[in-house]
Amino acid sequence: MRNKKETEKREFLxxxxxxxxxxxxxxxxxxxxxxxxxxxKKSGAYNYQAKGIYSEEKKSVDVIAIGASNFWCGxxxxxxxxxxxYTSYNCGTLMQHIWYTYxxxxxxxxxxxxxxxLIDADVFFIEDSTTLQNVNDMIRNTLYWKLPVVEYHDRxxxxxxxxxxxxxxxTFDNEMKGFYYVNYKQPYILKNYMHQRLNNQxxxxxxxxxxxxIIKLCKSHGTKIVLVEAPTESSWNYIRHNAIAAYAKEKKxxxxxxxxxxxxxxxxxxxxxGGYHLNYSGAQKFTxxxxxxxxxxxxxxxxxxxxxxxxWNTDLAKFQNEVNPK
Amino acid sequence: xxxxSYVYVxxxxxxxxxxxxxxxxxxxxxxxxxNIIYYLISGxxxxxxxxxxxxxxxxxxxxxxxxxxxxxxxxxxxxREEQKEKKKAFAKYKKRIVVLTILLNLGILIFRKYFLxxxxxxxxxxxxxxxxxxxxxxSFALPLGISFYTLQAVGYLIDVGRxxxxxxxxxxxxxLFMTFFPHIIEGPICRYSQTAxxxxxxxxxxxxNFLFGIQRIGWxxxxxxxxxxxxxxxxxxxxxxxxxxxxxxxIVVAVAYTTQLYAEFSGCMDIVIGSAxxxxxxxxxxxxxxxxxxxxxxxxxxxxITLGKWFKDYxxxxxxxxxxxxxxxxxxxxxYNNYLVKLTxxxxxxxxxxxxxxxxxxxxFRYLLYGWYYFFIIAAGxxxxxxxxxxxxxxxxxxxxxIYVCFQRSRTFILIVIGLMIFRATTVTQFVNxxxxxxxxxxxxxxxxxxxxxxxxxxxxxxxxxxxxxxxxAVGTLQTRGIKIRQFVxxxxxxxxxxxxxxxxxxxxxFGAYGKGYTPVAFIYANF
Amino acid sequence: MEELLKILNEIKPGVDFLNETDLIENRIxxxxxxxxxxxxxxxxxxxxxTPMDIVPENFKSAETIYQMIERxxxx
Numbered sequence: 034m035r036n037k038k039e040t041e042k043r044e045f046l047x048x049x050x051x052x053x054x055x056x057x058x059x060x061x062x063x064x065x066x067x068x069x070x071x072x073x074k075k076s077g078a079y080n081y082q083a084k085g086i087y088s089e090e091k092k093s094v095d096v097i098a099i100g101a102s103n104f105w106c107g108x109x110x111x112x113x114x115x116x117x118x119y120t121s122y123n124c125g126t127l128m129q130h131i132w133y134t135y136x137x138x139x140x141x142x143x144x145x146x147x148x149x150x151l152i153d154a155d156v157f158f159i160e161d162s163t164t165l166q167n168v169n170d171m172i173r174n175t176l177y178w179k180l181p182v183v184e185y186h187d188r189x190x191x192x193x194x195x196x197x198x199x200x201x202x203x204t205f206d207n208e209m210k211g212f213y214y215v216n217y218k219q220p221y222i223l224k225n226y227m228h229q230r231l232n233n234q235x236x237x238x239x240x241x242x243x244x245x246x247i248i249k250l251c252k253s254h255g256t257k258i259v260l261v262e263a264p265t266e267s268s269w270n271y272i273r274h275n276a277i278a279a280y281a282k283e284k285k286x287x288x289x290x291x292x293x294x295x296x297x298x299x300x301x302x303x304x305x306x307g308g309y310h311l312n313y314s315g316a317q318k319f320t321x322x323x324x325x326x327x328x329x330x331x332x333x334x335x336x337x338x339x340x341x342x343x344x345w346n347t348d349l350a351k352f353q354n355e356v357n358p359k
Numbered sequence: 360x361x362x363x364s365y366v367y368v369x370x371x372x373x374x375x376x377x378x379x380x381x382x383x384x385x386x387x388x389x390x391x392x393x394n395i396i397y398y399l400i401s402g403x404x405x406x407x408x409x410x411x412x413x414x415x416x417x418x419x420x421x422x423x424x425x426x427x428x429x430x431x432x433x434x435x436x437x438x439r440e441e442q443k444e445k446k447k448a449f450a451k452y453k454k455r456i457v458v459l460t461i462l463l464n465l466g467i468l469i470f471r472k473y474f475l476x477x478x479x480x481x482x483x484x485x486x487x488x489x490x491x492x493x494x495x496x497x498s499f500a501l502p503l504g505i506s507f508y509t510l511q512a513v514g515y516l517i518d519v520g521r522x523x524x525x526x527x528x529x530x531x532x533x534x535l536f537m538t539f540f541p542h543i544i545e546g547p548i549c550r551y552s553q554t555a556x557x558x559x560x561x562x563x564x565x566x567x568n569f570l571f572g573i574q575r576i577g578w579x580x581x582x583x584x585x586x587x588x589x590x591x592x593x594x595x596x597x598x599x600x601x602x603x604x605x606x607x608x609x610i611v612v613a614v615a616y617t618t619q620l621y622a623e624f625s626g627c628m629d630i631v632i633g634s635a636x637x638x639x640x641x642x643x644x645x646x647x648x649x650x651x652x653x654x655x656x657x658x659x660x661x662x663x664i665t666l667g668k669w670f671k672d673y674x675x676x677x678x679x680x681x682x683x684x685x686x687x688x689x690x691x692x693x694x695y696n697n698y699l700v701k702l703t704x705x706x707x708x709x710x711x712x713x714x715x716x717x718x719x720x721x722x723x724f725r726y727l728l729y730g731w732y733y734f735f736i737i738a739a740g741x742x743x744x745x746x747x748x749x750x751x752x753x754x755x756x757x758x759x760x761x762i763y764v765c766f767q768r769s770r771t772f773i774l775i776v777i778g779l780m781i782f783r784a785t786t787v788t789q790f791v792n793x794x795x796x797x798x799x800x801x802x803x804x805x806x807x808x809x810x811x812x813x814x815x816x817x818x819x820x821x822x823x824x825x826x827x828x829x830x831x832x833a834v835g836t837l838q839t840r841g842i843k844i845r846q847f848v849x850x851x852x853x854x855x856x857x858x859x860x861x862x863x864x865x866x867x868x869x870f871g872a873y874g875k876g877y878t879p880v881a882f883i884y885a886n887f
Numbered sequence: 888m889e890e891l892l893k894i895l896n897e898i899k900p901g902v903d904f905l906n907e908t909d910l911i912e913n914r915i916x917x918x919x920x921x922x923x924x925x926x927x928x929x930x931x932x933x934x935x936x937t938p939m940d941i942v943p944e945n946f947k948s949a950e951t952i953y954q955m956i957e958r959x960x961x962x
Contacts, residue, residue, distance in 0.1 A: 045566060052857065059861055063869060079875055165366060165400055172365040186869045187876060190819040443962075521939045656917060671918050676938040679922045688926070705922045741919065 100153020
């Protein structure tokens, strides 16, 4: 009698496992089908500007600046290239959270071997969300990166022949290198700068888990991690600064904060939306700030005269045309 | 923790696994802990109110049972007459305790829910009378599930007061009954006699409960994520810009909202009942093919069933049989001897029930109108019933003939759709405007001239909607014919049933109206 | 008993109340009809009904209703 129950139990568990495996197979297949076959906007890719990194020549990018919208609007790869010859990419995306940073870096490492990774301290803090929402978001993003059908399922409406072949070919190429260029301004009238009352002002357990993973990942590739905070009035204050400074010290990482030091930001002309994000003028100052750090603290190679990197010079010309049209 | 969130899935899996890994005797304790954890994660902020309700009702219940026991002891050796006297005294005393505790608990519910409504209207009256005082508006956030758990607690106390069963002695088991996590936020409203013992006993793992529970959850998720959330786009679009739409499109949005609400609420119930089934616990059904109803009375026995039952047992019958109604009925009967007068108590009770049912949904005039709308229909139905029978007999229409049944179902459906227009509108004025605009531009051309594609949904969305709603209706129809779908599929060979299960799961993931480009849709009834 | 049957037939004509044993389960009487029945019973048999009496056990069939009436008459 007991044996029958045991075998029934075992049979049930095995069937259950097989069912789950089958489900994973289905999900993998659907992911292959719905994953955009290119990293352009037209192909349906989300955050296609940041994902432009996939199109770059293998092992050609030495610095990755990855983070949330402040990075996206603040870091200018072409300026660094022009002045120092370092190759870098702006992988900032809207409201990026630390788990997204981790998974994105994992994918970037498949084709790149950056010597330095600049991580936006904003990814540690998510405005106005509870722990429950954070955990849910973390699970959601894990699924997005591991089973893309969850993120791209809506493409069922627009599947094409290419999708069925399953081959991915990244072609997005843009001289902005992920940077979001904006040249209008909306002044911020200084009020409570750095003394804002914000929610979520500490490095949480979830943050630590993912940052540890990032540290391990970067270490295994010999990459130096630098935590960076871009100028902003809306999502930063001294409490957050101190929390990140303490954490950086604990993990023996450098942390540079463009709000803590005076980098010459003039809030009348350097923001595009009243202090939330920088415009081109502000981005130039922030990029100079980062540039100085990189020059003094890293041993990056100047590739300006390397013929293998001539396309960067071409891109620079395009970029300068864009920002200073004649 | 919303039922359609990733965290809930993980939470449920963990809770179920741990439940069956523990020895049978302490499984109910695990369930109790799971309930508490769920409530604290989801609604920590105002949980003190919940604790207050649980504690007061528990104490009041124990007190009443103690009184009953005292009564039995004292009256053992008394005569019939003396027993009757004592009984009256005890009954009065018990009633006071019950009423006091109920008032305390209902008071919290009423205060938090309707304070703003009352304030707002007082201010309005002041404005009308040109009094320049304006009381500042303070609104209170509602403790999670308060409208549901308060009714459940009050029902329990009334049952104990009536002597239907003894109060729960074990405080932990009482908390378990009150806080069972699947039904805390949106019902079904359970009776102590229905679920308490099942919750307290540890259940043996049953393959059928486990598998059927999961399938039911899957079906509920499908209805909510694929159908309801997709319809929400269209419904929101039209309601947000309602002044730009009229005629046929209003009918479209009304039917769409009816479908959305049904898919969402019944889908939520599927998730709730399926989740409970995983633990071997059966919760009462809240929906039973409501659109097959032939009358509005029948509709309310098939839609949000436990709410209707609650009002029937704890409001309708008590009010009909109350001294007040009897008095009024007697007065009228002595003057007129009319078929209608015989229904006096019923009408009074119906009015109270529908006023309260309307208000239960929220503090605003449109919910009041919603309740009175149904009161009017049911009351009118009772009044004209003899005439309807006469007309039917005159034209020799058989009550069960297909044509007549179709007529009844169509008429009921139209009434339901109109009722839900009141429900969905933001104000009574908006409803009146939208309803009257139906008669302004009733054309079929909107279906062919591309208007339908400008409401937030594209062609593929519509194809999907038709297919999935058709599926929902088909499943419902099969069930009315007595076919148990889960059993039917389970009886098929593995190479038929596994593809069906995979199809359901993959449909939710691929066709769901979630993620990038979609606004998350909160569960509608979670706000009550 | 005949009185009871007369009342039942007035409220819901065409039902065989002598043989029906599941008036509530089979939805033969709905809550409003039960109230009408209760009113008539209270009138005709001069007893007092409370909500505690309106339970399926009492109203299952004409037989059980009559038993309830007898019981309440004695009290």
